[in-house]
Amino acid sequence: xxxxxxxxxxxxxxxxxxxxxxxxAFAYLDRRIFFAESVTHGTFPGAVLGVVIAAAFGxxxxxxxxxxxxxxxxxxxxxxxxxRWLATIPGISSQGAAGIVLTAGFASGYFLATWFxxxxxxxxxxxxxxxxxxxxxxxxxxxxxxxxxLLVVTLGGRxxxxxxxxxxxxxxxxxxxxxxxVILGLILASVTVAIPAxxxxxxxxxxxxxxxxLAPLVRSSRAFLVGCPLLGALLGISGLAIAVPARLSAxxxxxxxxxxxxxxxxxxxxxxxxxxxxRARVGNQ
Numbered sequence: 001x002x003x004x005x006x007x008x009x010x011x012x013x014x015x016x017x018x019x020x021x022x023x024x025a026f027a028y029l030d031r032r033i034f035f036a037e038s039v040t041h042g043t044f045p046g047a048v049l050g051v052v053i054a055a056a057f058g059x060x061x062x063x064x065x066x067x068x069x070x071x072x073x074x075x076x077x078x079x080x081x082x083x084r085w086l087a088t089i090p091g092i093s094s095q096g097a098a099g100i101v102l103t104a105g106f107a108s109g110y111f112l113a114t115w116f117x118x119x120x121x122x123x124x125x126x127x128x129x130x131x132x133x134x135x136x137x138x139x140x141x142x143x144x145x146x147x148x149x150l151l152v153v154t155l156g157g158r159x160x161x162x163x164x165x166x167x168x169x170x171x172x173x174x175x176x177x178x179x180x181x182v183i184l185g186l187i188l189a190s191v192t193v194a195i196p197a198x199x200x201x202x203x204x205x206x207x208x209x210x211x212x213x214l215a216p217l218v219r220s221s222r223a224f225l226v227g228c229p230l231l232g233a234l235l236g237i238s239g240l241a242i243a244v245p246a247r248l249s250a251x252x253x254x255x256x257x258x259x260x261x262x263x264x265x266x267x268x269x270x271x272x273x274x275x276x277x278x279r280a281r282v283g284n285q
Contacts, residue, residue, distance in 0.1 A: 005132075006244065009197070012134045013236035013254065015142040016194045020206030021232025022149055023190040025225050026183050028211035029164035034095055036187050037204045038083065038102035039076050043191055044109025044200045046075015047126050048116065055120045064120060065137050065196075072192045072200075079105050080184065109200070129199035129251040131240065142193040149186055153225065156182070161221050197236075198251040206232050209258030213265040235261060 027036050050071020054064040079101050086097035109126070113119060125133070153160070156179075163179035187207070194203035210231040211224075218224050239254030246253075 006240075008134050008136060008139050009131045009240060009250070010237060011139050012142055012197050013131060013240050013250070014233045015139065015146050016190070016197055016203075017206050017232035017234070017236025017254075018229040019142065019146040019149055019190045019232070020194065020203070020236075021210035021228035021230070022146075022153065022225070023186045024207035024209075024211040024232070025228040026160055026164060027187055027207060028215065029161065030180075030183055032183065032187065033204075033208050033212075034098050035083070035184075036191065036207050038098040038105065039080070039187055040191050040200050040204045041102045041109070042076040042079040042105035043072040043188075043195060044075075044106055044126055045112050047072040047195060047200065048109055048112040048119065049075065051119060051121055052112075052116045062135065062137050065135060066141075068121075068195065069141055069192050072195060073188055076105075076188050076191075080188070125199065126195065127199045127201050128249060129195065129197045129202065131197040131250040132244075134196045138193075138196045145189045145193045149190070152182060152186065157225065161225075198254060202251045202255040205255040205258040206236060209235065209262050213262045216269060217265060231261070 024033075024036075027033055047068050048071075050067035050069070051064050053071070054067030057063075059067065082104075083094075083097045083101040086092050086100060087094045092100075113126070160179055160183065164183075190207065191200075191203050194206065198206065210228040214224060214227045214231060218227060235257050236254055239257045240250050242248070242257070243250040243253035
């Protein structure tokens with residue numbers, strides 16, 4: 001009985017963990033982590049509007065679930081456009097533009113959630129997720145996006161990596177705009193399908209943590225692209241395995257586990273640095 005209740009949550013966190021790790025690898029290499037953070041908050045207003053519209057048309061739970069995904073994805077598009085426009089204004093950096101959009105997106109979502117209160121779904125499920133209530137449709141959406149991401153990386157992974165490392169290279173510059181749109185689209189889609197499990201706030205953990213943890217430990221792009229989704233899946237399922245028996249929030253537990261993983265990955269560097277400092281002091285005595 002318990003195993004049956006955990007089947008869909010376990011599948012969902014494993015898939016979104018692997019998806020977040022794979023997409024996060026390109027977001028990290030392309031220096032888009034803060035962009036991804038702003039997008040996670042930008043999905044909030046679109047998700048609220050999607051559910052409100054679906055409820056107004058009398059859709060059931062599956063219909064509202066689909067509307068949540070569609071609304072969250074479409075809602076980020078004008079925010080991304082706003083971010084790119086703000087970045088072109090003299091005096092506003094790309095980080096500043098992302099910060100403005102992050103704040104505006106979250107504020108808009110909270111405003112809409114309050115305006116249309118009561119919502120058919122709890123607001124906290126948008127923010128931090130509720131992995132134990134995911135449906136087969138949620139798993140199917142996540143699996144479909146993961147399959148598309150795998151196909152994109154299989155067919156164009158080398159070109160995307162070349163774009164991330166050297167976008168000004170003549171061989172990659174002609175398609176730089178297309179490659180950037182592909183990476184942005186993957187980020188938007190991965191954040192969207194992660195909402196049911198970890199919400200709009202905590203989904204950034206599964207995108208940023210695997211890449212940040214493995215970056216100082218691996219020496220090849222192939223190992224990086226393979227390791228990030230594997231680590232993301234491991235973090236997702238491990239967080240669920242800890243949260244369920246301890247009766248903790250699964251989304252919060254997964255996010256904390258991601259933070260611990262990143263810190264642990266830095267221990268060898270810190271230890272090596274401390275040893276070099278100690279040897280230098282001994283040599284100077």
